[in-house]
Amino acid sequence: MTMFLTGTLAYPPLLEIVLGRVPVLVPAELPDHAVLAPAGGADTLTRLCKAQGESAAGVLVTDGGAQDLERLCYFTGWSESDFVPVDVPQVQESVHAPVSEESAEGQPRFDAETWAHAQGALACEIAREIMRGYGQRPAAMVRAIRPYLAARAWSRALADRETPCVLRSDRTRETAVRIVSDSSAHDGFFRMRQFSLQHERFDGAMSDVIQREGFVAYDAALVLPYDPERDLVLLIEQMRYGPILREDRHPWILEPVAGLVDAGESPEDCARREAVEEAGLHLGSLEPMMRVYASPGYTSEFFHCFLGLCDLGEHGGGLGGLDSENEDIRSHVLPFEDAMALVESGEVNAGPLAMMLLWLARQRERLRAAA
Incomplete structure (x- = not known):
């Protein structure tokens, strides 16, 4: 035809x-x-x-x-x-x-x-x-998760951006890593890859063939809303699946506003979109924090972190989230010192939120002086 x-x-x-x-x-x-x-x-x-x-x-x-x-x-x-x-x-x-x-x-x-x-x-x-899923993943599944497959591809495109190599080695994946085999153990919303590789060692020799499994995830934008004039932060609370899998008695977790970066979307635009969806909050300027791997030993998940300057004077917290994504989110507005006390007590037990609050602790004086 x-x-x-x-x-x-x-x-x-x-x-x-x-x-x-x-x-x-x-x-x-x-x-x-x-x-x-x-x-x-x-x-x-x-x-x-x-x-x-x-x-x-x-x-x-x-x-x-x-x-x-x-x-x-x-x-x-x-x-x-x-x-x-x-x-x-x-x-x-x-x-x-x-x-x-x-x-x-x-x-x-x-x-x-x-x-x-x-x-x-x-x-x-x-x-x-x-x-990649043709002949393995049903077409109906592709239609259901297509936006996430596109976001996964966008994650690889975002990874192509240059990052500093001052202390660490400047060897590259193309020149110092050889993929020997690569297959999918599971390929749905998340992808579990089984692969074997060799890499150049610090002594210059090539390693033996190493067999590993890795968790292919997404890039996410995280934003901590902060009112520098009133010294207030906004945290969100929601039930999370990781603590349930770990059998934690308290799977409701305090976190920053966060969401997956859609295909073609900038992390900054994602941060603003998620602030509206999760907390009903329109942010002012964004201060870049850090860009980091969540756990580089086994997952590709990558975080683009921001401080979102905003007016929290009239924002008393509340409920948010998208019904279409089964989100059930409660937001809390509290003084910065109270948030830091939660880090010290262990009630803040999500690494990204603790990291972002500690970043704010270093920059808080500058931000308050400029408010």
Whole structure:
């Protein structure tokens, strides 16, 4: 079956990942149709719609087969029935394309060059994350956790940023680590990787092959709201699964505001979004704290930590969280000294919150003087 693909699916690097091969592509135009711009971020698909007098640019996959269609449906969430016959003037044989019934009127059109420059690389990384599960992870699961798969890909993109190497070794993963084998023991919301590797030792020799398991998680933004004029902080409280698994008698934990960084979202924007969702709080300026691994011995989870300056004078705490994410959150507003007393007593037993309060203890005088 010859397929006509447009928009993000016509981007050759992405299409090769989705199909698992290098297809034969022929540029083509479909009259009286338009390609609508993605409605969201890098993981949002474009839509091909009818539009009188316009022409939709795309590509013909001339060597397509049943597996190509199956892989496309797996990636997009479409069904085979979404591919309908269309008339592409330059070819005589039957051509099928995924045409949406959505109206194109008043909707922005897709700009292929702009999109490829701004989001093409991330879209390809997301496609790799999704297609890794082809043949193993059911398509229904992909649809359910797709935003999280995209966030996992974004985490790898964020990890590509430079960080200082003054005291520690400046050797890199590419030059000093060799992955021997890599497989998934579990791949759902979280991914458990079983892998073996060799790495360059401090004496210059290569290590033996080491077998390990690792927990693939996400980047998260954490923010501690602080009112420097009144010397107040806001903490949130919620039931957490880690303490339940440890069989802690008190699984309700005090924490900073926090949430997973969505694909394409900056950690700063995530911090502001989570403050609204969890505490109903609109932050002023953000002070960067630290960027740290949660537990680098076994998980990829990474924290972007901020102090959020705000007015807590009229904020007496309360309930928050998103029903769609089953969040049940209570916020507490209290003097900084009282929060530090909770660190000393052990009632604050979440490492990130203790770390962020100790950071604030060092910067508090400066912040209060500037308030």
